[in-house]
Amino acid sequence: MRGGRTVADQSSYCLRDLATESLAGLAQRPGRSVLTLLGTVLGTGAFVAVLGLAATANGQIGKQFSLLSATTVTVNDVGVPQSSANEGGNAYLDDFPADADMRVDRLNGVMQAGVWWRVQLNESVISTSPYAIAGSQNDNGGLPVYAASAGALRAMRPAVTTGELFGSFDVRNAEPVVVLGAAAASQLGISNLTAEPVVFINGLSFTVVGIISNAQRVTEALSGLIVPTTTAENYFGLPQSIDPPQMVIWTRIGAADQVAAEAPIALRPDDPHVFQAVAPPDRWSIQGKVDAALEELFLSLAGLSLFIGAVGIANTTLIAVLERTGEIGLRRSLGARPGHITAQVLCESGTLGLLGGLIGASLAVLLVIAVALAKQWTAILDPAAALFAPLVGAVLGVLAGLYPAVRASRIEPLEALRS
C-alpha cells in the first residue's frame, strides 16, 4: 500500500515469471527467433574472432621476433669457391679479409662482430688422452669443431660457466686454446679447469680456457669445441664451401638494418657482392600495419552486422508485439501493469541479443582455436572479450527493444480485447 491510499491490491511480476514468460514468447516463434539471432551472432562473433585472431597472430609474431633476433645480423660468404688440388679437391672459401672483425667493428651500432665457421675434419679423433684411437671408448670424434674470432665468440652472447673466452691475443698468435660448449664439455668429462685440462684433436693438444653454457646467436656452438680462427687455419686449413664462413654481428637495437647495409662494403669495398647480409625481418612494423588495417576493416564489418542485428531484433520484436496485441490486452485484463508489459518485451529482445552474443562468441572461440591448431600456433584470446560479447548482445537487444516495448505498454486492453 502506498501513501495511505486505500488500494491494497497491487499486481506483481517476479523475475522468474518475467524470464519464463519471455522465453515462452521466444519459443513460440522459434524460426523467427533464430533468424533474428543471425545478425547479432555474426556481429558479436566477428568482434570476438577478430580480436582473438589478432591476439593469436601477434603472439606468434612476438614469439619469432624477439629482442635477440632484432639485434642480430649475419653476413654470409656467397663468393665463388676456390678449388685447390692439394686439399683433396675440396673447394674452400676465404672472402672475409683477415681484419674482418676490425672493419665491421668500426661501423656505427655494432657491439661485437666476428667470423666463424665449422671446421671440416676428416675422421677426427677428439679426446682428453693423446693416445686415443679412432672409434675407441674415449674418442669423441663426432663432436663438431668451430673456428671463431674473438669478436665472433663474444657476438654469440655466450654465458661463461667457468674460465674465460679466448681473446684477440690468442687469435693473433694462433694459440692452441679451446673453449668448450657445455654439451661437449660434459661429453669429454670436463667440468672444471682446476686441473688445466687439455683436449687432443687429431693428436694436437689444445688447452681448455673456458666452458660456456649458452650461445644465443649461434646455439649449435654449445655442442662443440671452439678454437681461434687463426689456429684453425694453421692446423686444419681454410674454411670449406660445405660449411662456409659466416660473420655474426651483435648490433644495437634499431641499428640492424643500417649495419646489414654497410657491412659488405666495409668488408670488401672492392667487391661487396661476395657477401650477403641478413638483417632481422622487419615484420614488426610491416605485419603490424597489415594487421591493423585488416582488423579495422573486420571490426567495422562487425559493427555493421551488430547494427543490422539490432535492427533485426527491433523489427522482429515490434512485429511480435503487434501480432500479440490480443495477448497483451489479455495480460492487462489479468492484472499486468503497463510496466510489466514493457519489462517483458525488453526481456525478450534482451534475451535475443544475449543468445546471439553467446552463440557468436562460442563460434568465434571455436574459429580462433581451429585457426591456431591449423597453423600450429598458440591460441590467445582475452577471456574478457569472449565474456563481454554476450553482454554487448544483451545491451544491444534491450536497446533494440525500447521502441517496441513502449508501443506494447501503450496498447489499450480494451482495444486489444475487442479484436
Added chain:
Amino acid sequence: MRFRRAQPGTGTLTTDVPVIRMCGVGRTYPGPPPVHALRDVDLEIEPGAYVAITGPSGAGKSTLLNLLGLLDRPSNGTCELDGIDVSRLPERDRSGLRGARIGFVFQSFHLLPHRTALENVMLAEIYNHRPHAARADAAAMALIRVGLAHRIHALPRTLSGGERQRVAIARAVVNMPRLLLCDEPTGNLDSVSTATLLDLLGSLNDLGLTVIVITHDPSVAARARRTISMLDGRVVSDSQVAPDHPHNCTGAHR
C-alpha cells in the same frame, strides 16, 4: 472454493457496501461525431448478485461492462468498486485491482493457442502474488471446478467451444475475484454448451461470486435474478426477480 470478500482497510467495512456503485456515469467516445455510448447511468450492484444486462446492439452494454472491469474510464460521473473510487486511480492501481478482484470472460475466449488449458489458467496467477509452488494446484482445482479434469493438459485448438469457454472461466476465477464480468459468454456456443456454462455460472454465484452477464439470449437472462435493460446508453429497466430459492448473500461465503 470461496470468493474474495472485501477486506478491512481496503475501503469497505461491511459486506453491505455494494460491489459496484455508479453515479451519473457517462462515456462519450470522441468523434467526429462524438458517440454518447453511456449517458448518466446510476447503478448499484450488491455482493453476490447475479445480473443480466440486455439490450439491442449498440445500446452500450459492453461500454458499461468495460467501465465495471476497469478496462475503461468514464467521461463523467464516478465509479466505485468495493467502495473505492476507481475512476481516477492511476493505471498501476487499476491493474492491481483488475487482477485481484475482477475476472473476465469474453465472447471469443482469448486463450493463448500455444499453451495448455492449465498454462492458460496459470497465466492469471503470475501477476497476483501466488507462490510458484501453489500455482499449478490452484489452476488444476479451477479446471476441475469447471468440469475439465480430463482436459487439463489439452491445447485450446483440441477443445470444443464450450470447453474453451470453461477454461476461460477457470482462468477468470482462479484468483478468487469479487466480480465476474461476462460479455456474451455464450455467443459462440450451442445450446448444450450454453446450458453447461449457465449451470457453472449459477454454481459460482451460489458460492458468493458476483456475476454480471451481457447477453442477447433470453434463456441466459432468465437465469439471473436481476435483469438490467439498456437502450441508447441509458438503463431503461432494472427488474429484480424474486429469488426462486431463498438466497442469503452474506451467509453463502463465510
